[in-house]
Amino acid sequence: AQTVTQSQPEMSVQEAETVTLSCTYDTSESDYYLFWYKQPPSRQMILVIRQEAYKQQNATENRFSVNFQKAAKSFSLKISDSQLGDAAMYFCAATQGGSEKLVFGKGTKLTVNP
Amino acid sequence: NAGVTQTPKFRILKIGQSMTLQCAQDMNHNYMYWYRQDPGMGLKLIYYSVGAGITDKGEVPNGYNVSRSTTEDFPLRLELAAPSQTSVYFCASSYEVLTGATDTQYFGPGTRLTVL
Numbered sequence: 725a726q727t728v729t730q731s732q733p734e735m736s737v738q739e740a741e742t743v744t745l746s747c748t749y750d751t752s753e754s755d756y757y758l759f760w761y762k763q764p765p766s767r768q769m770i771l772v773i774r775q776e777a778y779k780q781q782n783a784t785e786n787r788f789s790v791n792f793q794k795a796a797k798s799f800s801l802k803i804s805d806s807q808l809g810d811a812a813m814y815f816c817a818a819t820q821g822g823s824e825k826l827v828f829g830k831g832t833k834l835t836v837n838p
Numbered sequence: 839n840a841g842v843t844q845t846p847k848f849r850i851l852k853i854g855q856s857m858t859l860q861c862a863q864d865m866n867h868n869y870m871y872w873y874r875q876d877p878g879m880g881l882k883l884i885y886y887s888v889g890a891g892i893t894d895k896g897e898v899p900n901g902y903n904v905s906r907s908t909t910e911d912f913p914l915r916l917e918l919a920a921p922s923q924t925s926v927y928f929c930a931s932s933y934e935v936l937t938g939a940t941d942t943q944y945f946g947p948g949t950r951l952t953v954l
Binding site for chain 2: 728759761766767768769770771774815817824825826827828829830831
């Protein structure tokens, strides 16, 4: 079965600094999609960024960017200029078996210190 | 657009009771999903649907049933509730295009269910 691994249960960063969250995945597919979702204390799942595996260019959304290493099956999230509102659980997810189904990692809790 | 809505937000059930979690979306999405999130864990897929009248099992379907009679609604039925079903339940939807490109899944606010 496909797996998504987030090796950092918790991370912390100072406000305005940069932090990188790690994610690795296991798939036998050649084409798939990768996502980072943010879950604040409200529990709402919010899309942060998505990456299509066939695109070599790393996705970027404002202060959020990814480092996608297809051969290494690595998909890390970089948050620049961290803000207090970035504090949340962050989940990495990958599509499974060429379908729309998502497999999620266990999450990384990010704390932003003022 | 309201997006994906879920009711109720909270519910406490006794062992053996049954209930239906409601999910609706107004984005004309053809794909809909049900996930559960246990404490300290990521989301796990329970059931999903690719369109009205078509449903399929996910990773953890035991103890649940679904139906999809309309594009907008995708209710999740719990029969004979057990403590192991205590969890937060999320409904999501996405739009699958004919080219096969995967669209982003949009999530509802979740339902916190406790079975005592």
